[in-house]
Amino acid sequence: MDIRPRITVVGSINMDLVTITAKLPKKGETLIGQQFIMNPGGKGANQAVAAARLGAQVKMIGCVGNDSFGVSLMQHLQNEGIDISNVEPVTDSTGTATILVSDNDNRITVVPGANRYVTADFVESKREVISESDILIVQLETPLDGVEKAVEIAREKNITVILNPAPICALPAKLIEQVTYLTPNEHEYTQLTENMAQQAIQDKVILTKGSKGVSFFANGAEVEIPAYKVETTDTTGAGDSFNGGLAYALGTGKSLEEACQFGNAVAALSTTKLGAQKGMPTINEVKTFRKMEVAVK
Known part of the structure; x- marks a missing residue:
């Protein structure tokens, strides 16, 4: 029987509003677009869905607005099998990302809205939920x-903590010290090491490098985990898929190397379909994919 790890995600819940157009409008210009799509998003919600699709017992801690987007996103998370009893509506708009996509460019405006309410006091009120977890996942789209506070609560119980430092910002040394794993991409890693010595975070970092896979340090040596080769349709949400897959695998007792390999498979499969959450694979899809990869080799 597969183990179902208990994963708690503290993070953002957004509605992504995507407009696809042949070209971006100039100042004062109105254009007719080609397509409009609404997709559930937010790094927190994305990572929660990724872990839940794999079979983890996922609890989401966050806030939505008292609007139709909030209702829709709560229902969506529940439909994904995620415990939403700790997602609270607040008197504000639900977080949104307005995304303009053209043939050669894209522009994104994020309005945090209700995500701003995921403060230390709010998280403290969820202490018991975090304390009962096997793994805690956090990102930086909610207040620092x-x-x-979430990391502090988790570490008091020796719970494994994954911090996905995105969007990147200056991080307190104490926070870095308390997390178990940091999962930056190459850009985020560069910024992290501008503010602190590489050696100080080296043993915590799992560096995600897109099509080049991931790497981490063990016993002073760099371990490279290559990416799976797939026909890529959309890379949106691949990093979030990796984090969800990593958390699930660690929660089932896999070694760090095995967990990174598993996370790579989850991320690779997510890129074969359109949309962030829509493209996230189930555990059966991941198992089948990995068996096929072994057979090919």
């Missing part, structure tokens, strides 16, 4: 003091 709330992230710090």
